[in-house]
Amino acid sequence: AQxxxxxxxxxSVSEGTPVLLRCNYSSSYSPSLFWYVQHPNKGLQLLLKxxxxxxxxxxxxxxxxEFKKSETSFHLTKPSAHMSDAAEYFCVVSGAGTxxxxxxxxxxxxxxxx
Amino acid sequence: NAGVMQNPRHxxxxxxxxxxxxxxxxxxxxxVYWYRQLPEEGLKFMVYLQKENIIDESGMPKERFSAExxxxxxxxxxxxxxxxxxxxxxxCASSPPGQANSPLxxxxxTRLTVT
Numbered sequence: 001a002q003x004x005x006x007x008x009x010x011x012s013v014s015e016g017t018p019v020l021l022r023c024n025y026s027s028s029y030s031p032s033l034f035w036y037v038q039h040p041n042k043g044l045q046l047l048l049k050x051x052x053x054x055x056x057x058x059x060x061x062x063x064x065x066e067f068k069k070s071e072t073s074f075h076l077t078k079p080s081a082h083m084s085d086a087a088e089y090f091c092v093v094s095g096a097g098t099x100x101x102x103x104x105x106x107x108x109x110x111x112x113x114x
Numbered sequence: 115n116a117g118v119m120q121n122p123r124h125x126x127x128x129x130x131x132x133x134x135x136x137x138x139x140x141x142x143x144x145x146v147y148w149y150r151q152l153p154e155e156g157l158k159f160m161v162y163l164q165k166e167n168i169i170d171e172s173g174m175p176k177e178r179f180s181a182e183x184x185x186x187x188x189x190x191x192x193x194x195x196x197x198x199x200x201x202x203x204x205x206c207a208s209s210p211p212g213q214a215n216s217p218l219x220x221x222x223x224t225r226l227t228v229t
Contacts, residue, residue, distance in 0.1 A: 034217060043118070043205060043222040044157075090156055101170070102149075102218065104156030 002027040002093045006105035014113050019063075019078040021108045023091030026072065033074045034092040034102075035065055044090065050074065061085070086112045116141065118221035119188075120206050126227045127196045135191040135224045139208030145169075146189040147218060148181060151203040163189060164211075196228045 007022040025031060032051045036044040048059025055067040065076045074091060091105040119138040127133050139146050144165055149157040162170040163183040174181065178196075183189040193200055203225045207218035 036220075041222075041225075043120075044220040046217045046219075049217050101159050101162075101172075102147075102157070104149075104158070106154075106156045 002031060002095065002103050004091050004093050004103055004105040006089075006091050006108050008108050009106065010109045010111065012111040012113060013081045015083055016080050019076070019081045019085065019110065021076040021089050021091075021110065023074045023076065023105060024072050025074060025091070025093050027093055032094040033065075033067065034094070035059065035063070035074075035076050036090045036092060038088045038090065038107075040087075047076070047089075081110075081112045083112050083114075086110055118143075118206055118208050118219050120204075120221035120224050122224060123222065124225050124227070126229060128229055129197060130195050133193040133196050133200070133226055133228075135193075135204050135206075135226070136188045137191070137206030137208075137221060138188040139206075140219050142210055143208035143219070144211045145209045146183050147207045147209075148189075148191050149205045149207065149220075151205060151223070153202070157205060160191075193226075196226075198228050201226055201228045 003026045005024045034049045035047040037047050038044050047063050048057045050057045050067045058064045063078045065074050067074050088107045088109050090107050093103050095101040121136050146163045148160040151157045159173040161174050161181045166185050178194045180192045203223045205220050205223045207220045209216045209218050
């Protein structure tokens with residue numbers, strides 16, 4: 001069984017300040033982990049993925065995430081928030097050997113203020 | 115290269131009617147997945163299909179819901195006799211064959227409203 005917990009349902013930051021979106025996972029095997037972003041009334045866009053290679057994963061738009069097995073965490077960070085980053089972010093874990101059963105977190109809504 | 119195409123973008127149905135949601139995967143992708151997103155929730159897996167085969171339907175409700183991916187044409191998610199609780203965003207995703215851990219490419223979704 002696998003699960004994902006996103007620790008914050010809403011995060012608000014000022015433009016130009018760092019972003020931290022927290023995610024903890026539970027998995028009985030080595031997981032594949034993803035972060036997806038969803039802008040209002042849009043589909044989901046893949047930000048980055050971890051598949052047991054480097055533990056620090058760089059994604060698009062300046063985002064990165066670090067896989068920490070000892071803490072079962074996969075937090076998403078960005079050094080400097082931009083207004084266009086305002087969206088819903090989902091931490092996702094996939095089943096062993098297949099992407100067919102992605103398990104989504106409940107999402108974190110990121111608000112960016114001037 | 116067009117992405118995953120879903121139509122319609124918005125669908126309104128009265129209780130008891132049928133809803134048909136269509137999904138055309140990315141070019142070269144033969145695996146299709148349907149997910150449902152209820153308001154204020156993450157996406158929940160419904161069904162995984164390959165051409166003419168249902169591989170995993172463990173997330174599909176037992177009644178009123180069905181899915182197909184014919185040899186020709188888009189994948190169809192069909193909901194019969196819709197109820198208010200079926201109101202949600204339905205997302206289709208696709209992936210290429212032979213890449214078990216390939217990230218899924220999602221469409222923009224169909225937002226179903228049942229009145």
